[in-house]
Amino acid sequence: MTQATQTTTHNQEILNGSAFFDALKCKECGAEYEPKAIHVCEYCFGPLEVSYNYDALRRHVTRETIQAGPLSIWRYRPFLPVAGDNLIDVGTGMTPLVKAHRLARRLGIKNLYIKNDAVNMPTLSFKDRVVSVALTRARELGFTTVSCASTGNLANSTAAIAAKAGLDCCVFIPADLEAGKVLGTLVYGPVVMAVEGNYDQVNRLCSEVANTHGWGFVNINLRPYYSEGSKTLGYEVAEQLGWQLPDHVVAPLASGSLFTKIYKGFQEFIKVGLVEDKAVRFSGAQAEGCSPIASAFREGRDFIKPVKPNTIAKSIAIGNPADGVYAVDIAQKTNGNIESVTDPEIIEGIKLLAETEGIFTETAGGTTIAVLKKLVEAGKIDSDETTVVYITGNGLKTQEAVQGDIGAPLTIEAKLDSFERALERSRTLDRLEWQQVLV
Amino acid sequence: MSVKVLIPTPLQKFTSNQATLECTAANIGELIDALETACPGIKDRLCDDKGQPRRFLNFYVNSEDIRFLDGTGTPLKDGDEVSIVPAVAGG
Numbered sequence: 099m100t101q102a103t104q105t106t107t108h109n110q111e112i113l114n115g116s117a118f119f120d121a122l123k124c125k126e127c128g129a130e131y132e133p134k135a136i137h138v139c140e141y142c143f144g145p146l147e148v149s150y151n152y153d154a155l156r157r158h159v160t161r162e163t164i165q166a167g168p169l170s171i172w173r174y175r176p177f178l179p180v181a182g183d184n185l186i187d188v189g190t191g192m193t194p195l196v197k198a199h200r201l202a203r204r205l206g207i208k209n210l211y212i213k214n215d216a217v218n219m220p221t222l223s224f225k226d227r228v229v230s231v232a233l234t235r236a237r238e239l240g241f242t243t244v245s246c247a248s249t250g251n252l253a254n255s256t257a258a259i260a261a262k263a264g265l266d267c268c269v270f271i272p273a274d275l276e277a278g279k280v281l282g283t284l285v286y287g288p289v290v291m292a293v294e295g296n297y298d299q300v301n302r303l304c305s306e307v308a309n310t311h312g313w314g315f316v317n318i319n320l321r322p323y324y325s326e327g328s329k330t331l332g333y334e335v336a337e338q339l340g341w342q343l344p345d346h347v348v349a350p351l352a353s354g355s356l357f358t359k360i361y362k363g364f365q366e367f368i369k370v371g372l373v374e375d376k377a378v379r380f381s382g383a384q385a386e387g388c389s390p391i392a393s394a395f396r397e398g399r400d401f402i403k404p405v406k407p408n409t410i411a412k413s414i415a416i417g418n419p420a421d422g423v424y425a426v427d428i429a430q431k432t433n434g435n436i437e438s439v440t441d442p443e444i445i446e447g448i449k450l451l452a453e454t455e456g457i458f459t460e461t462a463g464g465t466t467i468a469v470l471k472k473l474v475e476a477g478k479i480d481s482d483e484t485t486v487v488y489i490t491g492n493g494l495k496t497q498e499a500v501q502g503d504i505g506a507p508l509t510i511e512a513k514l515d516s517f518e519r520a521l522e523r524s525r526t527l528d529r530l531e532w533q534q535v536l537v
Numbered sequence: 538m539s540v541k542v543l544i545p546t547p548l549q550k551f552t553s554n555q556a557t558l559e560c561t562a563a564n565i566g567e568l569i570d571a572l573e574t575a576c577p578g579i580k581d582r583l584c585d586d587k588g589q590p591r592r593f594l595n596f597y598v599n600s601e602d603i604r605f606l607d608g609t610g611t612p613l614k615d616g617d618e619v620s621i622v623p624a625v626a627g628g
Contacts, residue, residue, distance in 0.1 A: 138623040140547045143593040305622040309556050420624035
């Protein structure tokens with residue numbers, strides 16, 4: 099399809115009310131572009147954002163129209179950058195918002211919720227949201243091959259949803275990824291390139307490939323559409339809290355995109371009148387071994403100094419985060435914080451969430467819980483604040499990270515007395531652990 | 538020093554749609570000037586008002602970000618590959 103035909107069709111769709119986005123706009127200089135497969139401004143290289151007709155949205159969308167929609171991210175379709183009705187709906191989104199009583203009590207706060215994307219469909223991370231949107235748009239733009247640079251979760255999601263959509267797929271990952279994430283990509287049958295280098299090097303290579311191959315890279319030339327999928331994490335929390343915004347959110351920071359899109363999601367719901375205006379504090383979590391955004395926040399810088407990642411939290415190990423400056427800006431203007439935690443604290447975070455709430459998260463989630471704990475202990479989260487913590491990935495994918503820290507099963511003979519002895523022994527061990535804690 | 542430069546898609550209109558160029562320069566600063574001579578107008582896109590590489594543009598020499606080297610003073614030698622890449626999101 100030619101560009102001119104594409105644009106005419108798109109304008110017609112806006113007139114028909116089936117699409118509410120009208121352009122891509124540079125976040126830095128404001129230059130506008132037609133909504134095709136481009137991701138940076140031709141003038142200043144600032145990132146491009148999808149812009150919407152909010153007056154039309156306000157007229158067309160109500161709480162009732164959303165509630166009548168599917169139990170997936172597509173109930174928010176008017177707020178997402180897709181033009182037609184050929185949606186890829188694999189049940190992504192509408193994950194549980196859990197009131198975390200036991201974790202809250204352990205930390206000494208009252209109103210804590212976990213947004214649990216560890217059980218998002220189909221590949222158990224929030225990436226299914228962004229990929230569902232990106233691949234739907236990729237099909238609309240005429241791509242038949244899709245690709246991505248990934249720290250693991252994105253590769254899982256792109257491969258799975260491409261398989262469902264019948265698209266060819268080639269993904270690029272760092273060669274040292276966790277086994278579960280590699281297997282969880284290969285099973286869908288894509289071409290997998292394991293690059294000898296860290297994620298930032300994989301990303302650079304993909305940008306070079308994107309210059310010469312006409313593929314749809316979900317986090318490169320489709321990025322403006324892809325990243326919009328994260329807004330649904332904001333919408334869902336607002337809806338699940340009874341059409342109200344929380345007081346405080348804590349989310350992991352890798353590139354910074356997720357953080358900025360949750361913020362955008364809340365702002366859009368305010369703008370079209372779906373929720374009351376309210377100040378929400380935004381706090382971000384990084385691993386100390388890759389904390390360029392936390393450093394910029396701490397030092398009050400408006401630029402990011404890239405770092406070389408060295409942490410077990412591989413899914414958020416981005417040393418050169420593209421949206422880092424915007425994440426710092428949001429944390430500053432909302433009176434939030436950005437903190438980092440060590441690898442041992444991340445493992446403790448994973449265990450704490452599992453033991454108190456029955457949720458097994460991956461290292462990124464461990465980072466977020468550890469930062470939550472740190473912020474509470476530092477008095478930076480009020481005990482009465484309604485706080486929502488975003489858990490974005492599943493622990494079954496990063497088993498290596500906790501394998502040496504969670505004990506082992508008690509092997510016993512198939513006899514009652516063997517069981518009784520083992521049980522007594524485990525209780526003694528429990529008592530010893532408690533005594534140690536008390537000392 | 539003769540180096541190979543990888544040009545991102547948004548800048549290929551300055552290079553007659555070529556994705557790679559050969560240039561001669563002793564460091565990144567000189568390379569930017571050499572690119573401007575070969576492709577007039579390109580420097581304005583590569584650099585901000587202060588003449589520094591734009592915030593959302595990354596320069597790599599043989600796969601290493603110049604911010605881990607000597608910035609625009611990073612020396613170049615024959616056969617080096619310089620990649621110019623807009624910042625991209627993750628993960």
